Amino acid sequence: MAGSPRRTAGRRLQLPLLCLLLQGATAILFAVFVRYNHETDAALWHWRNHSNADNEFYFRYPSFQDVHTMIFVGFGFLMVFLQRYGFSSVGFTFLLAAFALQWSTLVQGFFHSFHGGHIHVGVESMINADFCAGAVLISFGAILGKTGPAQLLLMALLEVVLFGLNEFVLLSLLGVKDAGGSMTIHTFGAYFGLVLSRVLYRPQLEKSKHRQGSVYHSDLFAMIGTIFLWIFWPSFNSAPTTLGDGQHRTALNTYYSLTASTLSTFALSALVGRDGRLDMVHVQNAALAGGVVVGTSAEMMLTPFGALVAGFLAGTVSTLGYKFFTPILESKLKVQDTCGVHNLHGMPGVLGALLGVLVAGLATHEAYGDGLESVFPLLAKGQRSATSQAMHQLFGLFVTLIFASVGGSLGGLLLRLPFLDSPPDSQCYEDQIYWEVPGEHEDLAQGPLRAEEPETRA
């Protein structure tokens, strides 16, 4: 495969060795640094003598499970649309996310919950790690089909660190609000992946053109991913927000925004389609843009009307992006964006950041009452004006774009290291390089079972 026996032998070892090395390293770091927090440690929890009902678990675990479903089922199956890359799409999602969960527990732990020489973990670190895995999978979407699993693990190794750093700068240093991650997850993940894809540009990719499309059943599998992402996005945005009205409002706003992006996606897809036909690519992706676009503002007093407008715009921009901008991105800017993450995460993420600037700038004591403390603590304490918060939000977007671009460039250089196993241009989007692939319908073609003559098969 892929030319020479030597490369095959190299490939045989790169993935397993890297897995073992990374697992060994994180295990050692876990042994040294990671400890149960006061909600998961038997002694600490009982020492404090809390009521069990107060354990954070009961407030966040159901949301965590929805997020977990989005990461593994949602992202995994969304990428199964490629006709010959289903095993890799769902399998590498599984591998990448599993590693990212461990690695980001460490990285985010150092930045956010490092006390007394230890990282303290519980349901909040689980949610945050899943969020970071989400960003890695968004980047994966841009380069889907054009990289090997060892390359992907190296990308995750780098991206998780930069994700954690960017998140720390925004949330902790700049006091930016971004619960659902329009900036930290979607914008960061998308532009990291797009810049990385630019560095890995393959001028001869048309050699694999015949495998870039979907087939009927692969599109249905992809809809499993889409629908699970769509239904659980309210949990995604609300999982890390403040308890009470915060989580409740965030979920509600996201729910409305998604209904609007669905309607605008169907409208625009039919408008720009041949003979008014709908395009599954749009439905699978752009309908989700409503979740991305309120990632920053859903916890704010966006109003239900505001959520509808935001979702509508996001679905529109995203659908038009798939139709008109993706081809230009490849032909003019040499960015080959397999899943169209620029349309689903990039543009809606930036829009979402700007929407956050607007809604933060409009925040008043009147609108939020005593709830201002939980949404904009710096405003409530009088340390910042609404306009200043808006400016900080805008600066957060700028920082994110810098981190993503520099990170994507570094990632691209890393993945181009010549000894790394990478599929040849003619074998992109092809499972058989990395997987034992069974045939298709060998037996089914034989028509109805003929039990009278079983010998004919033996």
Add this chain to the structure above:
Amino acid sequence: MAGSPRRTAGRRLQLPLLCLLLQGATAILFAVFVRYNHETDAALWHWRNHSNADNEFYFRYPSFQDVHTMIFVGFGFLMVFLQRYGFSSVGFTFLLAAFALQWSTLVQGFFHSFHGGHIHVGVESMINADFCAGAVLISFGAILGKTGPAQLLLMALLEVVLFGLNEFVLLSLLGVKDAGGSMTIHTFGAYFGLVLSRVLYRPQLEKSKHRQGSVYHSDLFAMIGTIFLWIFWPSFNSAPTTLGDGQHRTALNTYYSLTASTLSTFALSALVGRDGRLDMVHVQNAALAGGVVVGTSAEMMLTPFGALVAGFLAGTVSTLGYKFFTPILESKLKVQDTCGVHNLHGMPGVLGALLGVLVAGLATHEAYGDGLESVFPLLAKGQRSATSQAMHQLFGLFVTLIFASVGGSLGGLLLRLPFLDSPPDSQCYEDQIYWEVPGEHEDLAQGPLRAEEPETRA
């Protein structure tokens, strides 16, 4: 496609214009009327100074997410059984339900939570809107494959209003109990759709007969829908019931009822099948009848034994309906019921309403203790006897059948408006009219990858 260029141009515009028009209208109505309720509004929630743990979100949001999964994954994939209509089944479910959520938030809001000129929204309105979307999707099941998406949106526009009105008459005016919607959702949705299908009767539908069946993989996709509906039905019935023992008991009764309908479905399917073979259509549908049949009574003191008997009867009636009644429905009554909603929602819904009559009529202070107040408040206050409650329940069924029949007739006349795009008889159950459809297995047929000679493909 479909004959003339003029019709094609018409189709090209009907769906997008209708989407945009409806989205614009609901957005304006949202701006004017919809406001956060006291559990989602930052100022109102904090002004009341509640404990965050008391926020309704924590009592109902996990159930909401299960219901949401049923509507979009459950209904969407259940209808994917058709071999050439998978994109439309899951796609139009997505579109219809997204619109219904917005529109029913307004309609139900006017009837149930309109105070001070505003509709107040939160997790309860989210659940109720999903319920209304469920009724719309049941009706969709009856006419699946025979209508265009613009027609479906118009149907939803009408049906949501009538659903809201019927629900208001039953729950608010008549004091009927129907938490899981045996009447308001299943009976209403089924007979609305069946009457509508009668009005749209196509005598030449056998032209599309070859596409009405399933293929092996489409039946497996449909099982995704079935199983998600089955596992989450306890959440469906319990989502809107009173907190505490109410939700707990409702979930438990539904769980038992579903196990019994599964056993009776397998038993009856094998009994009536050719050579004792099981039929996937029965398993996919009739096994769910146990959830429908306890929609009214699951919150009552039905007893676990009662739940088993109810589920057993529902699975039996439903399976026999698929085998013997559906053909008659088409041949004699000219009702073409694509998904057999009469068997899954119609008959079990009516049975469920009658079971509610029975169980309500048997209610005693002894059996419910102080819990009578939450299940039958009018009985607890002495304003109604158990017999009177039972009579009201029965009258509620009657009202529902009237609303559904009149509504379905109106809907049928609306959908027959001559300028509306509708698939010709020869193109029913066919995705290609509305979707860009990729081929199937283009590449997979090429057999094992031959990497030694990649040039042969370039």
Add this chain to the structure above:
Amino acid sequence: MAGSPRRTAGRRLQLPLLCLLLQGATAILFAVFVRYNHETDAALWHWRNHSNADNEFYFRYPSFQDVHTMIFVGFGFLMVFLQRYGFSSVGFTFLLAAFALQWSTLVQGFFHSFHGGHIHVGVESMINADFCAGAVLISFGAILGKTGPAQLLLMALLEVVLFGLNEFVLLSLLGVKDAGGSMTIHTFGAYFGLVLSRVLYRPQLEKSKHRQGSVYHSDLFAMIGTIFLWIFWPSFNSAPTTLGDGQHRTALNTYYSLTASTLSTFALSALVGRDGRLDMVHVQNAALAGGVVVGTSAEMMLTPFGALVAGFLAGTVSTLGYKFFTPILESKLKVQDTCGVHNLHGMPGVLGALLGVLVAGLATHEAYGDGLESVFPLLAKGQRSATSQAMHQLFGLFVTLIFASVGGSLGGLLLRLPFLDSPPDSQCYEDQIYWEVPGEHEDLAQGPLRAEEPETRA
């Protein structure tokens, strides 16, 4: 089919009669014995005058739903990998589990919640019944494709009783801890099924060899099962543990263990694969071993590092088992293990039990503080030393292996009763014996729709 008309007539009746008989029997037993517990009974709950927020429902129902998803979606689809046995895999899972839920409610109820002549039910009995169904489905995995549905129901009838008895001996008599069921569910279910498969050994099974493999799409369906099992396993292990830190810690440990088993599975699969290729069988199964291996110890103070090590070992052992041990199991020990349950549940279950011995033996008052009372009540009360607890844990494993082996032997003798319908060697792994099976892609092969000439199809 299957030879003679007489056998066909026999098959026609065995399944439905058994379903009806079993349903009738459980219904009668429910009527006599099963009652709402004090959390689901309207009178009892309100008599106690609790706060609704204290109802067990709110602490366990979200976890229950995750477990329910694992049993029906997870196990059901995991077994769909067989190319011609998808209907049976998901359908018989559905049937078996539905029956097991009813029957184990009774059996477990007699052992665990029988007071005043009645079994009292609520969310905890729902979770426990699902657990028992899990064990039955594990055994089903060993004999998948080689037994008829009536045989399977008889197996469940026996296995549920022995499961309940073994569980009672371990948890109630021996005071063994096993929240996530490394012993009671995985070890028991696996060895019950393996011994049963040994008794049913078919020397001529190669007649069905061509149907034992997967096809491309069936492997993707199986990944639906894998991923849902993987994401919800933290809920599985934590569903029955003590509230507060107990559930929280259990979920966290399981989450870490699973990430590690995923990494080691990918590493080992590539290491032992041809040309370094990954094997879907390993990814679908061995990646889950991390959930099994911490089934006993996840509620203990395992530490995050301990969870990683445990998961890593389990994934390694499981992958190597699929590669090297399964062939030997068949050729030398005459155990035909269709799904490789020995690798996913057997060895990791035993490992998990031993890990529980170790972690229990290391328990100290210092590490658990006042939490010792909820994890090891007998230690906290001073009735047992940590070493003694460890010995009891080890003895529990021994007891489980005895119960499973004897039970599997009895089950095998039962299923070999000559009048029972069983597929012939040449028709194993074949849906058509038990199901009406549609063709595949009849219509799709016709290429693009030709609407101009619809007559050609009519």
